[in-house]
Structure formats: structure tokens, C-alpha cells
Amino acid sequence: MENKTIDLLIHHIGLLVTMRGKAEPRTGRDMSEVGAIPMGAVAIRDGNIFAVGREGDVRAQIAGMTVKQEWDANGRLVTPGLIDPHTHLVHGGSREHELSLKLKGVPYLEILAQGGGILSTVRATRAATEQELFTKAKKSLDRMLLFGATTVEAKSGYGLSVEEELKQLRVVKKLDQCHPVDLVPTFMGAHAVPEEYRGRSAEYVELVIREMLPEVKRQGLAEFCDVFCEHGVFSVEESRSILTAAREWGFGLKLHADEIEPMGGAQLAGELGCISAEHLLAATDEGLSAMRRAGVVAVCLPATSFNLGLKTHARARTMIEMGVPVALSTDYNPGSSPTESLQLVMTLGCLNLGMTPEEVMTAMTINAAHAIGRADTIGSLEVGKQADLVIFDAPNLAYLPYHFGVNHVNAVIKKGRVVVSEGRLAESG
Ligand SMILES: N=CN[C@@H](CCC(=O)O)C(=O)O
Numbered sequence: 001m002e003n004k005t006i007d008l009l010i011h012h013i014g015l016l017v018t019m020r021g022k023a024e025p026r027t028g029r030d031m032s033e034v035g036a037i038p039m040g041a042v043a044i045r046d047g048n049i050f051a052v053g054r055e056g057d058v059r060a061q062i063a064g065m066t067v068k069q070e071w072d073a074n075g076r077l078v079t080p081g082l083i084d085p086h087t088h089l090v091h092g093g094s095r096e097h098e099l100s101l102k103l104k105g106v107p108y109l110e111i112l113a114q115g116g117g118i119l120s121t122v123r124a125t126r127a128a129t130e131q132e133l134f135t136k137a138k139k140s141l142d143r144m145l146l147f148g149a150t151t152v153e154a155k156s157g158y159g160l161s162v163e164e165e166l167k168q169l170r171v172v173k174k175l176d177q178c179h180p181v182d183l184v185p186t187f188m189g190a191h192a193v194p195e196e197y198r199g200r201s202a203e204y205v206e207l208v209i210r211e212m213l214p215e216v217k218r219q220g221l222a223e224f225c226d227v228f229c230e231h232g233v234f235s236v237e238e239s240r241s242i243l244t245a246a247r248e249w250g251f252g253l254k255l256h257a258d259e260i261e262p263m264g265g266a267q268l269a270g271e272l273g274c275i276s277a278e279h280l281l282a283a284t285d286e287g288l289s290a291m292r293r294a295g296v297v298a299v300c301l302p303a304t305s306f307n308l309g310l311k312t313h314a315r316a317r318t319m320i321e322m323g324v325p326v327a328l329s330t331d332y333n334p335g336s337s338p339t340e341s342l343q344l345v346m347t348l349g350c351l352n353l354g355m356t357p358e359e360v361m362t363a364m365t366i367n368a369a370h371a372i373g374r375a376d377t378i379g380s381l382e383v384g385k386q387a388d389l390v391i392f393d394a395p396n397l398a399y400l401p402y403h404f405g406v407n408h409v410n411a412v413i414k415k416g417r418v419v420v421s422e423g424r425l426a427e428s429g
Pocket residue numbers: 088117118121228256259304331333334335336337
């Protein structure tokens with residue numbers, strides 16, 4: 001018999017959360033099924049999971065094989081690598097100056113209408129070199145990894161011209177190539193109407209459709225296309241035309257929908273069969289039903305509603321009860337959510353969205369994988385899947401959102417390699 005090799009055996013796992021099971025996005029009660037196994041182990045070979053389960057069973061399966069490296073989890077909690085399915089990772093500058101406006105009660109869309117908000121970040125991003133954007137985004141990506149993220153979606157949308165959008169997307173590509181975290185690129189030229197097109201949004205929409213989409217496609221720089229469908233930004237009709245064109249070019253579709261005003265964005269996401277719809281604080285029951293029928297994943301962003309000081313939050317409980325699959329994300333961006341911590345989002349998901357720790361974990365692993373079209377390779381610890389996992393210095397899942405404001409990550413394994421050890425980056429990208 002061939003003596004195969006196990007590259008890494010993680011053993012003495014106190015609680016192993018596998019998320020094994022269904023291939024489809026989890027809905028309803030299935031969001032609480034995390035496939036937890038006490039006293040577990042994971043055997044990794046060639047970057048993939050070779051065996052996973054109770055330690056005794058795993059050891060029996062690999063009996064006779066050579067184990068190159070053993071890793072004692074010391075009774076800790078192990079979960080699939082966390083997945084952040086919605087970020088605005090690459091951008092120039094920061095917006096702490098908006099804090100005082102926010103404290104005075106100036107609304108988010110008002111700051112944007114006055115040329116601040118997203119448009120202020122557009123100015124800073126255009127002024128930055130590609131190298132400067134890379135260096136800044138890499139620092140954030142390192143933080144995301146330290147907090148347990150192993151795959152991150154990253155949008156453009158602070159360039160708002162052909163060249164500047166391409167510049168942002170090239171940074172995403174370069175980071176993906178040299179950083180342990182996998183990046184999933186999304187083109188979001190329709191994030192705001194740039195100042196030079198003020199009052200001429202129809203012309204800007206034409207630019208997005210006629211020039212940006214084909215060029216981004218030609219250069220193979222994005223997998224998804226996203227639009228900020230919101231009052232005073234892009235209307236439902238404009239969003240529909242952009243996403244319809246994007247679909248024709250072969251992009252997967254995403255939509256920032258019903259964040260502030262009930263615009264019919266959720267209905268549009270259902271109508272177009274988007275892979276995900278984001279924010280959704282103001283989504284109506286009708287909109288959520290349209291999403292459920294089309295299997296659109298709701299990506300809820302509780303750090304954003306928290307940071308904007310909103311009194312309302314996305315109706316995650318209603319979504320779960322209705323059968324809409326829910327994912328969670330940081331929405332990391334310099335304005336409405338300047339945080340790289342999915343662990344903070346865990347706490348806000350529980351306390352502000354009313355989700356249980358099990359639902360939160362589902363929303364950051366397998367459902368997040370579905371929101372970015374990666375559920376066949378990541379999001380659960382199952383034989384044959386990529387060996388992306390996190391070792392948390394915690395005794396159980398509830399401990400993570402409960403003990404908030406600190407980082408519980410002890411180690412991170414990405415594609416079978418130890419990339420975070422004792423809470424520090426094991427190697428630099
Ligand atoms: N809402 C629109 N876009 C981002 C915020 C971008 C910004 O404020 O810079 C979001 O998803 O929250």
C-alpha cells in the first residue's frame with residue numbers, strides 16, 4: 001500500500017466546528033447546525049483536508065501514514081477560516097474628520113451630497129500611487145488575517161474613472177497574488193457619481209456600461225459587479241441597467257440595496273438573481289421574499305449600522321425565519337465601517353441583529369462562501385476542501401461574541417500552511 005504523507009495534523013481540539021453538511025446556503029434552523037465535534041482533529045495533505053472528525057477516528061484513518069508536523073491545539077476551539085464577503089479594502093486616506101459631523105447629527109447621505117463621504121475618499125484614492133494603495137491595503141489585510149479572515153471580497157469604487165478603477169483592481173490582484181489571504185475582486189464603478197459628472201448621472205452610467213465594464217472584463221480584473229442603489233446615488237433603473245450589462249459581460253451580480261431608504265433594491269436583487277444583496281436595513285417583506293425566491297444571500301453589516309449610530313439594524317431574525325440565507329461581513333471601508341475585525345461583527349451580529357453564536361458562525365463561514373461563489377472549496381471543514389481554519393483561544397463558540405473587543409485568534413492555517421501563530425503573523429506577504 002502506498003505510504004501517503006500527512007503534512008499537518010491538528011489534534012487535541014477541544015471543540016471542532018466543521019459546518020459540514022448541506023451544499024446550499026443555510027437558511028432557517030439549518031443556520032444553527034454547525035457540525036460541532038468535541039475532541040476533534042484535522043489531517044491536512046497538499047493544502048486540503050484529508051480527514052476531519054473525532055481525534056480517534058482521524059488517527060485511525062491516517063494510521064500507517066507519515067505525519068510531517070503535528071500541532072497541539074491544546075483544547076482550543078477550531079472553526080473554518082472566516083470569510084469576509086463585503087469590503088472596500090483598497091482606498092486612500094481616512095475620514096476621522098467626519099466623526100464630528102456625525103456627532104452633530106449630519107446624516108451619511110448629506111455628507112456625501114456635500115462632496116464628502118465616498119467622494120472625499122475618491123479624491124484621496126486618486127491622489128495615491130498604486131504602491132501607496134498597496135501598502136495601506138496590505139496593512140489592513142494583515143489585520144483581517146490576524147482576526148481570523150482567510151478569504152476576503154474587495155471592491156473597487158473609489159476611482160470612478162476607467163484608469164482609477166483599474167488602478168484599484170490591480171492592487172487587489174497584486175495583494176491576492178502575494179498575501180496568504182485570498183481576495184475576491186468586485187468592480188464597483190457605480191459606487192457614487194464622481195464630482196466631474198455632478199448632475200449628469202446618466203452620462204456616468206453610460207461610462208460605466210460602455211467603457212468600464214468591458215475594460216475590467218478584458219483585463220480579467222473582477223469577478224463580480226456591485227452598485228450602490230440608494231436615494232441620491234444610483235436609482236433602481238440605473239442599477240438595473242448597469243447590472244444587466246454586467247451580467248452580459250459574465251460578471252456575477254451584487255447590490256448595495258435598501259441601506260437607508262426602502263428603494264426596492266431587494267426586489268431588484270431578486271429580479272436579477274444577484275448572488276448577494278448588501279445592507280438591507282430598509283428592505284421590505286416583499287423585497288426579502290423576492291430574495292428568498294431567487295436564493296439571494298443577504299449580507300448584513302452590523303458594524304456599519306453601529307458606526308453610523310443608527311437606531312435600526314438589518315432584520316436578520318426576520319430574514320432567517322423567512323428562509324433568506326444570511327451572511328455577515330465587516331464592510332471594512334474608511335467611512336461607514338472602519339474596522340477589519342470580524343470578531344467585533346460577531347458581537348454586533350448577536351447583540352444588534354439578535355443572531356445566536358451558531359448563526360453568526362454560519363454567516364461568516366459557509367453562507368459567506370456562498371455570497372462570493374466559493375462554497376465548493378471553502379466555508380466548511382470537509383474532506384477535499386481547502387484547509388483554511390482558525391484556532392481560537394476560546395472554549396466554545398459563544399465565548400467569541402461574549403468576550404468582545406479583543407482578538408481571540410491563536411493560530412490561522414491557510415491552504416494547509418500556518419500563517420498566524422501565537423496571535424502573530426507567521427510570515428509576511
Ligand atoms: N454604502 C455604500 N458604500 C460603503 C461605504 C463607503 C464609504 O462610506 O466610503 C458601504 O457599503 O457602507
